[in-house]
Amino acid sequence: MTFDEYQAAAEATNLTPGDLGKVMSVSFMDKVLGLVGESGEFADKVKKILRDDNAQMSEEKRQLLIKELGDVLWYIAVLAKHLDVPLEEVAKRNIDKLASRNERGKLRGSGDNR
Numbered sequence: 280m281t282f283d284e285y286q287a288a289a290e291a292t293n294l295t296p297g298d299l300g301k302v303m304s305v306s307f308m309d310k311v312l313g314l315v316g317e318s319g320e321f322a323d324k325v326k327k328i329l330r331d332d333n334a335q336m337s338e339e340k341r342q343l344l345i346k347e348l349g350d351v352l353w354y355i356a357v358l359a360k361h362l363d364v365p366l367e368e369v370a371k372r373n374i375d376k377l378a379s380r381n382e383r384g385k386l387r388g389s390g391d392n393r
């Protein structure tokens with residue numbers, strides 16, 4: 280499955296589509312809050328592995344983390360749709376940015392525009 284195919288499939292399960300290009304819409308904010316929520320679910324599962332499992336990740340917990348990453352990916356895909364950008368392009372731009380930083384010795388440090 281390509282990123283573009285995934286994005287189209289994700290959009291097909293979007294219960295609140297519409298208002299593309301509008302930031303303060305129910306549809307957009309629903310996805311922003313969902314992304315934060317699913318990221319939190321991922322982090323919470325990691326926390327519990329640290330706290331309760333002596334930082335040892337069982338296969339069951341690994342599968343749960345993979346499932347949560349999928350939930351995060353869904354929100355990223357539909358938010359990209361709101362921004363009218365293919366998920367493929369989001370991925371490519373990110374890798375291009377990191378490759379550029381790596382070439383210039385700027386992977387470490389801070390700032391969005393290194």
Ligand SMILES: [Mg+2]
Nearest residue numbers: 317320347350
């Ligand atoms: Mg989840």
